[in-house]
Amino acid sequence: MHMTQETETVGFVGAGLMGHGMAKNIVEKGYPLTVIAHRNRAPVEDLKGRGAKEAETLEDLASASSIIFLCLTASPQVEAVVAALKPGLKKGSVIVDCTTSDPTSTLRLAAELEEIGVGFADAPLGRTPKEAWEGALDCMVGASEETFARIQPVIDTWAGKIVHLGGVGDGHKMKLLNNFLSLGYAALYSEALALSRKVGIPIEKFDSVIRGSRMDCGFYQTFMGYALEGNREAHKFTLSNAYKDMRYVESMANAATVATPMASAAKNSFASAVAGGGDGPEDYIPHLTDFIARANGLK
Structure with a gap:
């Protein structure tokens, strides 16, 4: 069992594709865990079977937790959840946002929470739901030294590689750079x-020709799982989320006055796929090949 000075109680909001595996590792490695259901009850039932408690409301989850992880789709959802947690938040607690969020929103939330004595950290993720389940995700953290020291042992339960990048917002900035590369690929x-x-x-x-050459990489291999073997679940990350991430990359670049001919071109590939019907929960990144093929008259 992992112990801190006083054992942290952990709350988890967003037990979806990534979050389910993360929450499983938190509770199985000895932390008291409180979860909340959204649309899909199955992950919550599974986590309760492993020893987690279920909260009825976000306010109740906040009251029960000293560290709260958020693993949501985008900044609007993060802002709504934080607003709903607020009445139950205890002074001295910390919210850790693992969502790929807009850094400007992250900095605004951190400032708001600081006023009520609540810490905030951004800890976005690299890799896939498979690594979430295995406890081997990559995590890039933006947090003060003090907050980082406190949350690191809990992140350790589900991450294989943790990089503390700097202050609040830096994790989300780096995550967008990371996704610019992967989604550009x-x-x-x-x-x-x-x-x-x-x-x-x-x-x-x-x-x-490509596999095993200098052009090969981990992302290539995962991506090709669909094109080559027809595995529709080779990389379970939706096209609509990818499109959102590329819009956030552009937004970050706009604020920094950086021209983005490459990022904009990559964003447009996802925009056309999503506009062409690729916005369902089962439409994942490797399926982009189908949309680009169809646009070029291929089956």
């Missing part, structure tokens, strides 16, 4: 695969 791969097929190079042959 996704847009490149999708276009290259369409072109490959158009000029008569089958996907298997394309892959046999």
Whole structure:
């Protein structure tokens, strides 16, 4: 069992694709855990079976917790959840946002919470739901030294690699840079695969040249799980979330006066896929290949 000076009590909001595995690791490694249901009850029932308690309201969850993790879809949801937690928050507690959020929103929330004696940290994630379940996620943290020291042991339960980047907001800034690269790859791969097929190079042959070469990487291998093997769940991260992340990248660049010809091009690949019907809960990043193929007259 992990112990801190006084054992932290942990709250978890957002037991979805990533959050379920994270919460499982928190409770199984000995932290008292309180969860709350959203649309899907199955993860909450599973976590209760492992020893978690269920809160009826966000205010109740806040009252029961000294550290609260949020794993949501975007900044509007984070802002709404924080507002609902507020009446129950205890002075000295900490909220840790693992969502890929807009850094400007993050800094605003941190300032608001500081006024009522509540800490805030951003701790967005790298890797996939598979690593969440295995406790091997990457995590990039923006927090004061003091807050980081306090939350690190809990993050350790579900992360394999933790980098403390700097103050509040820095985790979210780095996460957007990280996703600019990964989603930029996704847009490149999708276009290259369409072109490959158009000029008569089958996907298997394309892959046999790239795999194991200097162009190969972990993201490529996960992404190709669908194009090559037809595994629809090769990377369970939705196209609509990817589109949102690229909009946040552009927003961050706009605020910093940086021209983004590459980021905007990648964003437009996702925009056209989402506008073309790729906005369902089962439409994941590797399926971008289908939308780009269709736009080029391929099946």
